[in-house]
Amino acid sequence: MDLREKLALIEETLDTEEGELTPETMLADVDSWDSIAALSLIVMLDEHFSKTITSAQIKALNTVGDILAYMD
Amino acid sequence: MEVDRYTSPLLDSNMYVVSENGHCVIIDPYFSPAANRLLAGLTPDFMLVTHEHYDHISGVNAYKTKYDVPLYSNGACNDGMQSATRNLAKFFGTWLEMQKITDQVIDAGYTCYADKLLEDSHTLIWMGHYITINLSPGHSAGSTLILLDNKILFSGDCMLRESIPAARFPGSNSKAFQEYTIPHLKQLDANILVFPGHYGCFWLGDHHLLR
Secondary structure, three states: OOHHHHHHHHHHHHOOOOOOOOOOOEHHHOOOOOHHHHHHHHHHHHHHHOOOOOHHHHHOOOEHHHHHOOOO | OEEEEEEOOOOOEEEEEEEEOOEEEEEOOOOOHHHHHHHOOOEEEEEEOOOOOHHHHOOHHHHHHHHOOOEEEEHHHHHHHOOOOOOOHHHHHHHHHHOOOOOOOOOOOOOOOOOEEEOOEEEEEEOOEEEEEEEOOOOOOOOEEEEEOOOEEEEEOOOOOOOOOHHHOOOOOHHHHHHHHHHHHHOOOOOOEEEEOEOOOEEHHHOOOOO
8 A cells, every 4th residue: 555545545534635634734733633533543543454553642643644654 | 102211421322211011122222230220120122223333232232131132133233233343342442541431341342243133124013103223324334213103213323413423433434324314314204303322312303414
């Protein structure tokens, strides 16, 4: 999965417009970044990347790039 | 006929008990001593769930054990209930922890299943009442609207009084919600009283989705 595909998956997960996110985008600036989006992110990382993310790790996310770091 | 509600500490999800003549139907079962008190003196005939998410099915197995009461559901919901990933049990612990809710014990591997499968649109007659159960995808693949005598609607998380978008959750399908469930809701009587999956009841015609 290349960077564009990963960003598209994050956009779908966070319910944002296509092409809206870049690795530098601050999550605090994303309107839909809330507890429901966080739950969607937890599920997406588990389903697509077999990654289990803790609540502390979720809270430590600042940018889209921080999410991308879990998508290896 | 009487409808009683128990709001669980698990994300404030609502369990309902519909009772008449000493018999009852349990909707979205949550099990605890306090919740179980709603059933005092009643014989549960069957259970229904509005959808497959853990906060709406967590009591199914406990009530089956205690009362030998069967669960009825459509196939899509039944499929979801049998997977701790799709019913979200696997993820609830982290999500609650994130929201600083620490007093709930989550069974991360929880699954359950229907004892009787219903058609996607199915009407049961119980104690002379018509209970119509319609698969209404969007919030989840197995989301269901339960209509009682065309007067009361148990909406699960398809419609909440609060403006939380139903189709933003993992496994949600906003296209199915817009194309199937919203039109279905719009054809119902505006004077139906809605008992949602969380929070308090409201009149169907007052909901922002239908205005």
